[in-house]
Amino acid sequence: MRFSFVSVAAIALIAAAPTAMASGPEAGEKAFKKHCAACHTVDAGKNRVGPSLHGVVGRKAGQVQGFKYSDANAKSGATLDEAYLDKYLTDPKGTMPGNKMVFAGVKNEQERKALIEFLKAAK
Numbered sequence: 001m002r003f004s005f006v007s008v009a010a011i012a013l014i015a016a017a018p019t020a021m022a023s024g025p026e027a028g029e030k031a032f033k034k035h036c037a038a039c040h041t042v043d044a045g046k047n048r049v050g051p052s053l054h055g056v057v058g059r060k061a062g063q064v065q066g067f068k069y070s071d072a073n074a075k076s077g078a079t080l081d082e083a084y085l086d087k088y089l090t091d092p093k094g095t096m097p098g099n100k101m102v103f104a105g106v107k108n109e110q111e112r113k114a115l116i117e118f119l120k121a122a123k
Contacts, residue, residue, distance in 0.1 A: 028118025031111045035103070042122035050101065055123040056080055057116070061096075072098030085116050 032042070039050035046052050051064035058081055062074035076096055078084055088095040089106045106112040 024114070025118060025121065027111070027114035028116075028121075031106065031115035032118050035106055035115065039101075039103075042119070053119055053122060057082065057085065057120045057123075070098060070100040072096055073100070082116055082120070085119070086112060089115065 036050075036053065039048050040053045041048060042054050043052060044054040045065075046054075047064065047067045051067035051069070058079070061076045061078040061080055062069040073096060078088075078096065080088075084095075089112050091105050092099060092101050092103050106115060
């Protein structure tokens with residue numbers, strides 16, 4: 001079987017398509033499941049090891065009813081807007097020293113942005 005440059009290029013594009021199209025709600029949900037779902041939900045009032053992330057974008061840190069936050073989180077006064085979440089999700093311990101979340105962060109910028117978009121919709 002003989003392949004031309006065009007058919008090889010078409011195969012490469014088809015193979016790359018799922019990765020290239022990994023944006024939007026699907027990518028954010030995938031990032032949530034990968035990085036957050038073991039400890040958090042996006043269901044209002046449903047806490048796990050971590051607090052519910054329902055409505056997280058724009059609220060003050062440490063404000064979910066019924067969840068016991070670290071002093072660092074509860075007293076931070078941080079507003080969890082997109083810019084803060086981007087910084088926090090990159091390096092949680094460096095951004096809010098003393099928080100009790102055991103998570104190294106989301107180093108991939110595209111994945112982090114998709115996750116923030118997903119969290120914005122979780123309200």
